[in-house]
Amino acid sequence: MWRNAPMRRYLWFTLPLPLSFLLYGYSLGLPFFLDDGAHFTILAQTNGFEFWGNFPTFPFYRPLVFTIWKSYESLTGSYDPVALHYLNVVIFGVSGVLVGQVARRLVMVKQREIVAPLAGTLFILFPFSYQAVTMVAALFHLTLVGGILLCLWAGVKWLDLPQYSALLVLCWTGAFVALFSHENGVLTAPLLFAYIVVIYRGQFPPLRRILMVGAPIVIFTAVYIWRWFNVRPQDATEVANGVDVSFAVLLQGITYPIVTGARLLSTVGDDAQPLIIILLVTVCTVLVVIWMIRNTTHVVLPMIFALGWYVIAILPAALFLTAGYVLGQTRLALFASVGSSIFWAILLVTLWHGRWRGRLVALIVTLLFLSVSIEFLEMRRFDFLRLATYQSDLLDSFEANNVAEASTVVINAPDFLTPQADDRRFLLGSEGVLFVDPAAEYALQFSINSSYDYSQVDVIAYPAIQRNTGFDFSVHPPTIGFDGVVEAVRSTDYVYVTQFNARDFEAVLVGGTQLTPPQTENNVLFDDNVGLENAEAIFTTDGFIDVVTHWTINTPDAIKIFAHVYCGDEFIGQSDGYMWGDTYPLAMWSANEAQTDRRRIYFDDVFTTDCLTVYVGLYYGADVTRLQAIDTVTNEQFENNQVPVQIVIEGQS
Numbered sequence: 145m146w147r148n149a150p151m152r153r154y155l156w157f158t159l160p161l162p163l164s165f166l167l168y169g170y171s172l173g174l175p176f177f178l179d180d181g182a183h184f185t186i187l188a189q190t191n192g193f194e195f196w197g198n199f200p201t202f203p204f205y206r207p208l209v210f211t212i213w214k215s216y217e218s219l220t221g222s223y224d225p226v227a228l229h230y231l232n233v234v235i236f237g238v239s240g241v242l243v244g245q246v247a248r249r250l251v252m253v254k255q256r257e258i259v260a261p262l263a264g265t266l267f268i269l270f271p272f273s274y275q276a277v278t279m280v281a282a283l284f285h286l287t288l289v290g291g292i293l294l295c296l297w298a299g300v301k302w303l304d305l306p307q308y309s310a311l312l313v314l315c316w317t318g319a320f321v322a323l324f325s326h327e328n329g330v331l332t333a334p335l336l337f338a339y340i341v342v343i344y345r346g347q348f349p350p351l352r353r354i355l356m357v358g359a360p361i362v363i364f365t366a367v368y369i370w371r372w373f374n375v376r377p378q379d380a381t382e383v384a385n386g387v388d389v390s391f392a393v394l395l396q397g398i399t400y401p402i403v404t405g406a407r408l409l410s411t412v413g414d415d416a417q418p419l420i421i422i423l424l425v426t427v428c429t430v431l432v433v434i435w436m437i438r439n440t441t442h443v444v445l446p447m448i449f450a451l452g453w454y455v456i457a458i459l460p461a462a463l464f465l466t467a468g469y470v471l472g473q474t475r476l477a478l479f480a481s482v483g484s485s486i487f488w489a490i491l492l493v494t495l496w497h498g499r500w501r502g503r504l505v506a507l508i509v510t511l512l513f514l515s516v517s518i519e520f521l522e523m524r525r526f527d528f529l530r531l532a533t534y535q536s537d538l539l540d541s542f543e544a545n546n547v548a549e550a551s552t553v554v555i556n557a558p559d560f561l562t563p564q565a566d567d568r569r570f571l572l573g574s575e576g577v578l579f580v581d582p583a584a585e586y587a588l589q590f591s592i593n594s595s596y597d598y599s600q601v602d603v604i605a606y607p608a609i610q611r612n613t614g615f616d617f618s619v620h621p622p623t624i625g626f627d628g629v630v631e632a633v634r635s636t637d638y639v640y641v642t643q644f645n646a647r648d649f650e651a652v653l654v655g656g657t658q659l660t661p662p663q664t665e666n667n668v669l670f671d672d673n674v675g676l677e678n679a680e681a682i683f684t685t686d687g688f689i690d691v692v693t694h695w696t697i698n699t700p701d702a703i704k705i706f707a708h709v710y711c712g713d714e715f716i717g718q719s720d721g722y723m724w725g726d727t728y729p730l731a732m733w734s735a736n737e738a739q740t741d742r743r744r745i746y747f748d749d750v751f752t753t754d755c756l757t758v759y760v761g762l763y764y765g766a767d768v769t770r771l772q773a774i775d776t777v778t779n780e781q782f783e784n785n786q787v788p789v790q791i792v793i794e795g796q797s
Contacts, residue, residue, distance in 0.1 A: 160240025386467025
């Protein structure tokens with residue numbers, strides 16, 4: 145009996161659960177991403193039950209997940225990113241365990257002990273799932289998959305053991321969860337009946353029992369479809385453009401190790417048809433080879449079922465979502481990944497139980513899965529953590545400067561990151577990490593991750609000062625030009641600009657009318673026009689120096705600042721450009737205006753203050769001629785027209 149199996153057997157079967165935390169445990173430290181803030185804003189308008197009726201604020205009929213979130217908020221009083229990310233990882237890990245159990249029932253007895261943990265592990269390793277696990281807003285997809293898998297496993301288990309009525313209740317519960325979590329839940333009943341056909345292969349349980357399992361699910365499905373057509377707009381069923389591209393993007397998941405290898409040779413570009421042909425030929429070849437090796441439906445039929453699952457699961461997204469959306473939203477393949485995992489698990493176990501050549505092939509293919517998935521997921525983990533650090537550091541600066549009570553502009557805040565073409569691992573798709581939907585109000589991203597209201601913070605894009613290297617960095621709109629930037633910052637209390645240091649980036653406080661001047665007096669006059677009244681270089685142990693200077697100007701002119709850093713005689717860093725991160729040139733100042741500028745200079749190596757010297761000065765943008773720097777106390781000119789700046793240690797006065 146299954147309930148009397150040794151404990152180690154169950155631990156072996158539950159391997160996908162700890163593996164999910166091993167790969168995605170970092171997500172517990174992530175903030176809310178994407179449109180989480182928009183979802184929670186919607187939730188604030190309801191008591192949690194309107195979603196089950198007509199609630200036009202949200203464009204999809206997915207009431208169950210909203211009820212889960214609203215219930216959590218009602219019990220705790222807030223939305224906690226740690227708890228909600230934890231929920232995503234748990235559901236994902238449990239789904240991996242259920243994938244193994246669903247696959248286990250498809251194969252012969254001698255293969256079951258290996259195929260179960262292998263299928264579950266391949267599900268957890270599936271590279272395209274990374275967005276679904278790390279973003280709270282993707283819970284719809286996770287509960288869809290978990291619900292369907294629970295329905296299939298519990299339904300068939302009850303058919304085998306009808307004395308356990310709790311299994312039947314679990315089956316119905318899983319179907320209900322899947323249906324009212326996502327539109328693809330309507331596939332639950334077809335998948336369940338197909339699963340029963342493949343498992344029993346003509347030796348079916350009594351029809352009465354099959355109807356007891358399936359009839360309530362059909363009723364749930366009918367109710368959902370009825371509600372969907374009454375609630376959702378009718379144009380939601382229109383076929384989108386670029387179906388072939390969308391289909392090709394999602395189809396890559398069925399043979400992703402092969403696709404990754406093909407990436408080394410070429411790219412598909414905009415033409416998706418060659419990729420589709422390659423993938424279909426690969427899959428058909430695998431099926432023919434397996435048939436020739438085994439010549440039995442006990443292997444081929446379950447693999448065809450798994451392939452059918454994959455294709456059916458990607459069809460709605462391929463048909464009804466635009467290709468541009470699908471290219472950046474690989475989490476849409478999470479549901480389909482169940483079929484891919486089962487397909488490859490059965491193939492690998494079949495090869496393993498064959499001759500030594502088959503074992504060698506199985507081992508090589510398994511290593512390919514591991515290497516491709518782990519490398520890809522590690523790259524995405526790195527990107528997610530960069531976004532999380534950006535958000536955390538910016539919110540810390542907001543709180544330190546009491547931004548909630550001030551006018552603030554953030555320039556070039558990230559929407560999402562994508563690897564450059566040479567760093568991508570698949571033939572199609574952006575492989576991006578999403579932070580904020582371009583259509584969303586960016587201030588929600590700040591407020592939902594803080595106890596303060598930052599709704600007054602403006603976020604704008606100014607591409608002229610965006611200098612990312614090694615990766616693609618998409619900024620949040622609206623995009624404005626030079627005049628618009630000057631107008632936005634000139635009377636703002638605090639100005640933040642996203643700055644780049646190799647593959648890292650952060651929001652740096654560069655200026656604003658409320659920026660505090662440094663304490664060290666300088667009393668320098670440049671060309672009898674611009675005065676440097678105060679200057680300090682704040683040294684940190686984090687690999688950078690912040691040069692803070694306070695300036696006055698008599699007559700506005702096209703003048704730039706330079707700040708140079710030396711270690712002894714070695715030049716080690718600089719920051720040249722207009723005030724406030726190249727957003728507020730002195731030519732745009734008013735006569736006799738006084739402002740404080742802050743600029744960050746990064747170092748590649750670790751230095752101490754013992755060898756460092758920092759100089760600042762001014763030069764004309766037109767011909768790079770330095771302005772004459774005179775000490776107004778001694779009336780002497782500074783050497784090379786550069787003014788030494790006192791270095792202070794961060795945190796010390």
